[in-house]
Each structure stands twice: as structure tokens, then as C-alpha cells.
Amino acid sequence: MQKIQGESIREVSSLAYVSTATFLRFVQKIGFSGYSKFTTVIKFTLINQQQNAKEKLPFTVKQNDYREEYLKNIIEAVRVIKPAKLARVTAKLAEHPEVFSSQMVFLST
Known part of the structure; x- marks a missing residue:
């Protein structure tokens, strides 16, 4: 996630050795409406991971x-x-x- 954060769809698809169309189809197949929604989720996931690391809270549910x-x-x-x-x-x-x-x-x- 950290590697593709802030990267364009062209850069990410190049890293994955696929076309941009193929990567976009993948993103849509896993439930996102587009690449921007996909990257937004990645961004907030990384933010949450960083906050949890600072607080040293394991993932638990009451x-x-x-x-x-x-x-x-x-x-x-x-x-x-x-x-x-x-x-x-x-x-x-x-x-x-x-x-x-x-x-x-x-x-x-």
C-alpha cells in the first residue's frame, strides 16, 4: 500500500506489469467505482495503521x-x-x- 500511495494509475499498473485498463477493471471488480476511490481507501487505511501503531492498540473488539x-x-x-x-x-x-x-x-x- 505504501508503494502505490500517491501514484497514478499508470504508475501502479506499470508496477504490476498490466495495462491501465486491466488495473481499472481489477479495482472495479473488487468493489470500487474507480481508481480515486481505491486510493482514498488506501490513504485512510495507512493513516489508521499509523495511528494504531502510535497508540499500540491491537485490533480487538469488545x-x-x-x-x-x-x-x-x-x-x-x-x-x-x-x-x-x-x-x-x-x-x-x-x-x-x-x-x-x-x-x-x-x-x-
Whole structure:
């Protein structure tokens, strides 16, 4: 990241031994609208890394925050799953009740 920070797309594509069009397609394939958005993310990633290095804070998440985010992900998955797929999942779980009961033992401890 430090090598390509502040470099033009031509310079970066040259370093990668690809054409600028190929590098731009790569950037778009990984989810950026263009090269400038890509470099902006790199810039702020480097800034955050430098700040964390100064503060000497490891990347950690509080357990409570982790649980809340995990629950949000589960709720979102249930919200968007199609009823037919949900019916198939519950049918499979019904075929193998030990999967559900072992999870309940784990959750209750």
C-alpha cells in the first residue's frame, strides 16, 4: 500500500506489469467505482495503521460489541432468506435434532 500511495494509475499498473485498463477493471471488480476511490481507501487505511501503531492498540473488539454485531448479522440473514429456503433448512434440522440440541447445550452453559 505504501508503494502505490500517491501514484497514478499508470504508475501502479506499470508496477504490476498490466495495462491501465486491466488495473481499472481489477479495482472495479473488487468493489470500487474507480481508481480515486481505491486510493482514498488506501490513504485512510495507512493513516489508521499509523495511528494504531502510535497508540499500540491491537485490533480487538469488545465481546459485547461482537455479540451485538453477530446478532445483527443473524437477524439480517433471517430477514432476507426466502421462505422456501427457510423451510428446507428447518426440514433438514428436523431430520437431525442432535444438531439443534447440541447447540442448545452449548448456549445454556
